[in-house]
Amino acid sequence: MLLRPLRSLATTLGFALVAGALLPAAPALALPTDLPPQEPGVTLRVFDVGFEPERICTLVEGQTPNVDVLRETVDYETTEEFGGIANNFMAHVIGNLHVPADGTYDFRLISDDGSRLYLDGEQIIENDQRQPPTAVDGTAELTEGAHALRIDYFQGAFDKALRLEWRPPGEDGFTLVPEDVLTTDADVTRVTAPGVKVCSDADMSPGDGAPLAGVHPNYTVTDLRPEGFEPTVTGMDWFEDGRMVITTWAGRESFDGAVEIVDGTVGEDADPDDITTEVVATDMNEPQGVLVEDGEVIVAEKHQLSRLVDADGDGVYEDTEQIATWPSGGTYHEFGFGLLADDDHYYLNLSVAITPGGRTTVPQHVENRGTSVKVDKETGEVEYVAGGLRTPNGIGWGPRARSSSPTTRATGCPPPRSSRSRRARSTTTTRLRPGPSTTSRSPSPSCGCRTTRSPTRPPTRCWWSRASSRADPLR
Numbered sequence: 001m002l003l004r005p006l007r008s009l010a011t012t013l014g015f016a017l018v019a020g021a022l023l024p025a026a027p028a029l030a031l032p033t034d035l036p037p038q039e040p041g042v043t044l045r046v047f048d049v050g051f052e053p054e055r056i057c058t059l060v061e062g063q064t065p066n067v068d069v070l071r072e073t074v075d076y077e078t079t080e081e082f083g084g085i086a087n088n089f090m091a092h093v094i095g096n097l098h099v100p101a102d103g104t105y106d107f108r109l110i111s112d113d114g115s116r117l118y119l120d121g122e123q124i125i126e127n128d129q130r131q132p133p134t135a136v137d138g139t140a141e142l143t144e145g146a147h148a149l150r151i152d153y154f155q156g157a158f159d160k161a162l163r164l165e166w167r168p169p170g171e172d173g174f175t176l177v178p179e180d181v182l183t184t185d186a187d188v189t190r191v192t193a194p195g196v197k198v199c200s201d202a203d204m205s206p207g208d209g210a211p212l213a214g215v216h217p218n219y220t221v222t223d224l225r226p227e228g229f230e231p232t233v234t235g236m237d238w239f240e241d242g243r244m245v246i247t248t249w250a251g252r253e254s255f256d257g258a259v260e261i262v263d264g265t266v267g268e269d270a271d272p273d274d275i276t277t278e279v280v281a282t283d284m285n286e287p288q289g290v291l292v293e294d295g296e297v298i299v300a301e302k303h304q305l306s307r308l309v310d311a312d313g314d315g316v317y318e319d320t321e322q323i324a325t326w327p328s329g330g331t332y333h334e335f336g337f338g339l340l341a342d343d344d345h346y347y348l349n350l351s352v353a354i355t356p357g358g359r360t361t362v363p364q365h366v367e368n369r370g371t372s373v374k375v376d377k378e379t380g381e382v383e384y385v386a387g388g389l390r391t392p393n394g395i396g397w398g399p400r401a402r403s404s405s406p407t408t409r410a411t412g413c414p415p416p417r418s419s420r421s422r423r424a425r426s427t428t429t430t431r432l433r434p435g436p437s438t439t440s441r442s443p444s445p446s447c448g449c450r451t452t453r454s455p456t457r458p459p460t461r462c463w464w465s466r467a468s469s470r471a472d473p474l475r
Helices: none
Strands: 003-008 038-040 042-048 067-071 089-099 103-112 115-119 122-127 134-142 145-155 161-167 182-185 233-238 244-248 257-263 276-284 289-293 296-300 304-309 319-325 336-341 345-350 371-376 382-386 403-407 420-424 427-432 439-443 447-452 461-464
Touching: 042 182, 089 161, 103 115, 103 122, 103 145, 115 134, 122 134, 145 161, 244 289, 276 296, 276 304, 289 336, 296 336, 304 336, 319 371
Parallel strands: 233 289
Antiparallel strands: 003 134, 038 182, 042 067, 042 089, 089 145, 089 182, 103 134, 103 161, 115 122, 115 145, 233 244, 244 257, 257 276, 289 296, 296 304, 304 319, 336 345, 345 371, 371 382, 403 427, 420 427, 439 447, 447 461
């Protein structure tokens, strides 16, 4: 595809403040040679950023949009047409443009505030600034067939508008790009989530995926991730000899999760060049927690609690053994989060099912979701000890050996009598009293710390993995 100089109908600044560069790189869009099933229109995704932007920002990967809807064309002016968000947002329009014949095509992007147009990953129009409705033109040589379309847009305050027009070969004037040449992926689950989203080049901080800015002067940080090792880490623990065990996630509704052993992370002379990694178990159902106990590896899978089996003691796990199972409706959101243990029980949390769009499914497909449970080590019996949770994606020992389970939002389900619930805004913290323990673990996907009170174990160690829906480099 050949690009020609832009013909602007209004002066534009044409730059965005991006760390390390004035112009952001074009999104990595694959050429649509083998398209999945399509339907007419485009996908509009809107992200509430919580501040008044002056340029298009780079959103942190993996964030769920506030709005994800199908639109016939690109022609929006009202809050309703943008999905219900009035101001201070970023938007992405995604789809495919089906060109009827080879030739030179002119495009016009009209926006209030800023916008950019990409075809097949190449920027065609730059119109990125605070402004009233302003038109900017661009030209592309296109071949017959489908071309990946993407528009990035931002809205600050006051009025808003976004419209895409074109002038095919032989036409005299610009017209709205019609629905019959636009398609987007069909039969998709449109998941949304409330809350403010994070821009990496505007307000990002460590913990949101940005590089670690610094630590307490009593500590030093060493990046021990070997080159090319970028697992999506969901849980971690250690053997007594210092080897790290991690669980990894391979995508939604997938049995391709794994357990890996990482050796060489302990000691003053630890070096990424000396670290070794080994996959010791595969075919795991979206594991979200791991625990090493008496040399055994226990894994919280989506549908059950499993023990890795090393029948001959050679360090190779030939199979898995089911310790316990719980009701599961087979949806992608019904995770088993975290893992703790005392002398008699294991503890973990069960997430609820959600419907397309991000709302809690009512009624649930199965009973007793959105709960904290304990599992009898001898019998595998599951006991529900706290309820009324939605996505309780962390669990750890609190003061006086009580476990504490944070959750993103209460569902309105009444908690069991054996729990105590403390609510503040949209966050619920449920505490329960397990038996005594000598080890405190917090297997969070973002930071895992182990504090031990045993003189034979090393002191507290913390390990970070950057949260992402794709690759999470181990930190």
